[in-house]
Structure formats: C-alpha cells, structure tokens
Amino acid sequence: MCVFxxxxxxxxxxxxxxxxxxxxxxxxxSQATKGHTLIVxxxxxxxxxxxxxxxxxxxMKAAVVVANLLKTKLKVENINLLNNSGSLAGQTVxxxxxxxxxxxxxxxxxxxxxxxxxxxxxxDKLYKxxxx
Ligand code: 5GP
Ligand code: ZN
Numbered sequence: 001m002c003v004f005x006x007x008x009x010x011x012x013x014x015x016x017x018x019x020x021x022x023x024x025x026x027x028x029x030s031q032a033t034k035g036h037t038l039i040v041x042x043x044x045x046x047x048x049x050x051x052x053x054x055x056x057x058x059x060m061k062a063a064v065v066v067a068n069l070l071k072t073k074l075k076v077e078n079i080n081l082l083n084n085s086g087s088l089a090g091q092t093v094x095x096x097x098x099x100x101x102x103x104x105x106x107x108x109x110x111x112x113x114x115x116x117x118x119x120x121x122x123x124d125k126l127y128k129x130x131x132x
Contacts, residue, residue, distance in 0.1 A: 004040050004095040018066055022058035025066050028099065033107050035070045039063050039098040046094050047085035059098050066100050078103040080111065 006012040007026065014026035017037060028036040039062045041055045051059070063081055070076040082099040084090040103109070 002044060002093065002095045004038075004093055004097065005044050008040065008042050017069060018062060020058075020062070022055065023062040025062055025100075032099075032109065033102050033104060035074050035076060035100075035102040037066050037070070037100040039066060039100060041096055045096045047091060047096055048083060049085065051096060055096075059096075063098055063100055070100070070102055074102065076102040076104075078105070080109075082111075 001009075001011075003012065007014045008024050014024070016024055016026045018025040021042070023039055023041055025037055025039050028038050030036070039059050041051070041059055043055060045051055045055060067076075067079050067081075070079070080099070080101040080103060082101055083097070084092075084099075085096070101109070
C-alpha cells in the first residue's frame with residue numbers, strides 16, 4: 001500500500017485540515033512554503049491520466065476550500081496549484097495529489113517560463129496533429 005493510502009487509512013498520522021468522502025487534505029510534511037497542503041483523492045489513482053471526472057472535480061472543489069481556508073487563517077493572498085504526474089515531471093509519490101502552495105514573495109520557487117517569439121508554423125503543425 002502506498003504512503004498516501006496509509007495516511008488515508010489513518011495507519012500513518014497526518015495533519016488533515018479538510019476531508020470529505022472523496023478527498024483528504026493534509027499538510028505536506030516538507031512545507032515548501034507555510035501552509036503547503038496536499039489534496040489527495042481517497043481512491044488510489046496514480047496520476048492525472050487515471051483520474052476520473054468525479055475525482056477530478058472533487059479534487060478541484062477541495063482545492064478551492066483549502067485555498068480559502070489558508071486565505072482566512074494565514075492571510076494567504078497568492079497560491080500555486082501544482083500537480084506532478086510522472087517521474088520526469090517530479091512525481092515522487094505515485095498516488096495523485098494536487099499541491100496547494102501559498103506564495104509569500106520571499107521564496108526560492110520559480111515557475112516562470114522563458115518567453116520567446118511565437119513560432120506560428122510549429123504551432124500550426126502541432127495544433128493539426130492534436131485535433132486530427
Ligand atoms: P511529488 O513530488 O510526488 O509531487 O510530491 C510528494 C510530496 O509528498 C512531497 O512534497 C513530500 O514532501 C510529500 N510527502 C511525502 N511523504 C509524506 C508523508 O508521509 N506525509 C506527508 N504529509 N507528506 C509527504
Ligand atoms: Zn495510494
């Protein structure tokens with residue numbers, strides 16, 4: 001059984017701040033920033049590719065609840081919602097989870113992509129390959 005399934009079964013303790021029939025939301029043990037919380041579906045699904053529409057919507061609904069809880073209690077005004085799916089994307093626990101990551105303007109996290117001129121020829125090719 002994976003570590004998050006053990007947390008969901010209360011075999012491993014967690015700091016759970018919100019829970020319902022579908023999700024358990026607990027503080028990330030590493031706290032990348034203060035209030036860093038994980039939204040975890042109670043059903044074991046590996047990653048975004050395996051989420052069904054009910055779990056997906058329940059995860060996002062819970063993220064809104066948790067974001068507003070952090071806003072009220074910690075005065076958080078800025079948040080990243082982040083999911084790593086697959087090891088090359090940085091997933092280390094193979095049970096889907098959405099990171100709720102408060103941002104305070106004084107951390108080392110940087111998600112900004114490098115901006116460059118759009119390549120419309122490549123965009124056109126890519127688009128056609130995706131819709132055909
Ligand atoms: P990933 O890299 O898979 O997106 O994120 C896994 C996250 O799970 C990490 O941020 C890590 O700190 C957290 N984590 C790993 N083991 C535990 C645990 O036993 N308890 C809690 N609360 N968080 C954990
Ligand atoms: Zn699991």
